[in-house]
Amino acid sequence: QVCLHISMDKIEKQYVGFATLPNQVHRKSVKKGFDFTLMVAGESGLGKSTLVNSLFLTDLYKDRKLLNAEERINQTVEIIKHTVDIEEKGVKLKLTIVDTPGFGDAVNNAECWKPITDYIDQQFEQYFRDESGLNRKNIQDNRVHCCLYFIPPFGHGLRPVDVEFMKALHEKVNVVPLISKADCLTPSEVKKLKDRVREEIDKFGIKIYQFPDCDSDEDEEFKQQDKELKESTPFAVIGSNTVVEAKGQRVRGRLYPWGIVEVENQSHCDFVKLRNMLIRTHMHDLKDVTCDVHYENYRAQCIQQMTSKLTQDSRIESPIPILPLPTPDAETEKLIKMKDQEQDKRGAATEGSRHSPSLNQENR
Amino acid sequence: QVCLHISMDKIEKQYVGFATLPNQVHRKSVKKGFDFTLMVAGESGLGKSTLVNSLFLTDLYKDRKLLNAEERINQTVEIIKHTVDIEEKGVKLKLTIVDTPGFGDAVNNAECWKPITDYIDQQFEQYFRDESGLNRKNIQDNRVHCCLYFIPPFGHGLRPVDVEFMKALHEKVNVVPLISKADCLTPSEVKKLKDRVREEIDKFGIKIYQFPDCDSDEDEEFKQQDKELKESTPFAVIGSNTVVEAKGQRVRGRLYPWGIVEVENQSHCDFVKLRNMLIRTHMHDLKDVTCDVHYENYRAQCIQQMTSKLTQDSRIESPIPILPLPTPDAETEKLIKMKDQEQDKRGAATEGSRHSPSLNQENR
Structure with a gap:
């Protein structure tokens, strides 16, 4: 038995074990299950319901009796929520589809996106109340994580109603524009329409969902x-609720006298790309952007409004904790001070004028 | 070319792809990196620093110059934070060790845990301010996720100071009691002391960290x-900063004239069990319990105090949004009402008496 005292420096790098942390997170997430809320919007008849069925194969789960007959995805007339619990390889997903009114169908479509933006805001408001309350266990998160917007394949680009809709929503939700029913367009027509839509999205300053940058260390x-x-x-998409036989294979598709459109054939349309993005690669990122960007913006606006309302309404000298803090934090105090100064100035000048300075949110 | 319309029911179950969600979470967590804050507490000379070195092999990383010489884990005199960035198999961990004063070393040890509980509360308070503020990006989470409490191996169980310390901390942090320097106890003495300590923990109502129940579907x-x-x-533990050669193997250990104590030998002590628990299996759960239980309790108490302070201090008729909500939620209103009624009663009786009802937090 020989014993040596050796400096720690000289031992080979040993394994501590915290490399298991991602697995601990993985395990926990599987245990807890996932949820995802997808909104579909666009004029009636553009295949919204069919596409959702094709994406999630929800019809396949109907024998599980989780979806009431009247809850079924059908022609839409108002905002309807459908929730299904689905499971795949032991991973549980609570999927909520928010179906929107057949918007743009009326003769006068002014403000037809209002019920939709209101709905999104209501979900944020509810979450804000819940996360500010005393009991935060098991908060139901109904925030909308993604909105698939269906652009008609007819016409030569975006219509005014498309522009206005996306601009009304783009700071509240991850908008993913789709060219619907793309089986009525030839490949060159699809390319032309895509180019046009992209140009117009740029031109009108519409902020659609941005795919995060790819890491340099990816394969x-x-x-x-x-x-x-x-x-x-x-994405130019085609949906189908029917299965057809093409070259001996049974596939989701559409049967025309001139041939078969295969939904999952990448040379026919972008359905597979959309599904991969939405479900297999970016679903979690869509949720993160919703929480970290859209919801945080909503919350900051809310707090700003409350802060300014309080300083305008009351004549109390002592500082009131508007936020659940013993004392307001530096940023809030700055905001209150700004508001106070403004009010002082205004008190001397016009009393009734309204002015809302844009929120100066720093990014640390 | 034969085409068939087949009911969706009849197709084999297809793969949608959301089973990749845990992998998306896994990937994100690796990208983001992890952090963990561990507190060590107990009398001077019980081997706190040595054990931390043994657990995280921090000495091995000193050539990376991440730890200043003066930041080195040494004999402790006050609350000192040491932070190291370590990486293992591509997983990054920002590890913070909170070293506490050589508490219990004084002649009068009344309230000697006060600086420690204050420190924990301060971290909660800072987090509460941060998460209530406008800018919540990149909040530094300094909350203490676990406290290793070192019980001396001498004596016949818990001393009054051990009981008082753990009771002062058990609702603020995950307390993991350890029997330190267990190499001075024979196996039967270890068993006896463990039994005794467990009994006393029960008897005095000390709530140490509870390992979550094992899932029935585990192997x-x-x-x-x-x-x-x-x-x-x-856990009965032994730490060592030296490597000795035992049976041809170089191991962390302690060399005695009568033999070698191997730190990682499970028949010598529980070091490996502690390390597995703390790092490889329960690190993430320790963080979750900190956030979901200890922090939530702190936050609820804070809000309760603010609510009662507001209703006592001011004589304003209109409801003030104490929480960042357009209107207070149902639970807060109930709390305010309770407090109001109490005050009315007290106004008629003794004015100065203090009474703090325990927060009636429902578990939905």
Whole structure:
């Protein structure tokens, strides 16, 4: 038995074990289950319900009796929520589809996006109340994580109603524009329409969902897929609830006298790209952007409004904790001070004029 | 070309792809990196610093110059934070060790845990301010996720100071009691002391960190490990900063004239069990319990105090939004009402008496 005292420096790098942390997170997430809320919007008849069925194969789950007959995805007339619990390889997903009114169907479509933006705001408001309350266990998160917007394949680009809708929503939700019913367009027509829509999205300053940058350490195949994905927007899609036999294979498709449109054939349309993005690669990112960007913006606006309302309404000298803090934090105090100064100035000048300075949110 | 319309029911179950969600979460967590804050507490000379070194092999990282010489884990005199960035198999961990004063070393040890509980509360308070503020991006989470409490191996169980310390901390942090320097106890002495400590923990109503229940779908090996883990508390540990050669193997150990104590030998002590629990299996759960239980309790108490302070201080008729809500939620209103009624009663009786009802937090 020989014993040596050796400096710690000289031992080979040993394994501590915290490399298991991602697995601990993985395990926990599987245990807890996932949820995702998808909104579909666009004029009636553009195949919204069919596409959702094709994406999630929800019809396949109907024998589980989780979806009431009247809850079924059908022609839409108002905002309707459908929730299904689905499971795949032990992973549980509570999927909520928010179906919107057949908007744009009326003769006068002014403000037809109002019920939709109101709905999104209501979900944010509810979450804000819940996370500000005393009991935060098991908060139901009904925030909308993504909105698929269906652009008609007819016409030569975006219509005014499309522009206005997306601009009304783009700071509240991740908007993913789709060219619907793309089986009525030839490949060159699809390309032309896509180019046009992309140009107009740029021109009108519409902020659609941005795919996050690909990490430099990803493998080449992943990078290539990511590049193709980014170049494919707006996805040209075709949905189908029927299965047809094409070249001996049973596939989801549409049977025409001149041939079969295969939904999952990448040379026919971008359905597979959309599904991969929405479900297999970016679902979690869509949720993160919703929480970290859209919801945080809503929350900051809310707090700003409350802060300014309080300082305008009351004549109390002592500082009131508007936020659940013993004392307001530096930023809130700055905001209150700004508001106070404004009011002082205004008190001397016009009393009734309204002015809302844009929120100066720093990014640390 | 034969085409068939087939009911959706009849197709084989297809793969939608949301089973990749845990992998999306896994990927994101690796990208973001992890952090963990561990507190060590107990009298001077019980081997706190040595054990931390043994657990995280921090000495091995000193050539990375991430730890200043003066920041080195040494004999402790006050609350000192040491932070190291370590990486293992591509997983990054920002580890913070909170070293506490050589508490219990004084002649009069009344309230000697006060600086420690204050420190924990301050971290909660800071987090509460941060998460209530406008800018919540990149909040630094300094909350203490676990406190290793070192019980001396001498004596016949818990001393009054041990009981008082753990009771002062048990609702603020995950307390993991350890029997320190267990190499001065024979196996039967270890068993006796463990039994005694467990009994006293029960008797005095000390709530140490509870390992979560094992899922029924886990494999047998995992279940067995989990069972052994639960039966081993309080872990009897031995630390060492030196490497010795035992039976041809170089191991962390302690060289005695009568033999070698191997830190990682499970028949010598519970070091490996502690490390597995703390780092490899329960690190994420320790963080979750900190956020979901200890922090939530702190936050609820804060809000309760603010609510009651507001209703006592001011004589304003209109409801003030104390929480960042357009209107207070139902639970807060109930609390305010309770407080109001109490005040009315007290106004008629003794004015100065203090009474704080325990917060009636429902679990939905």
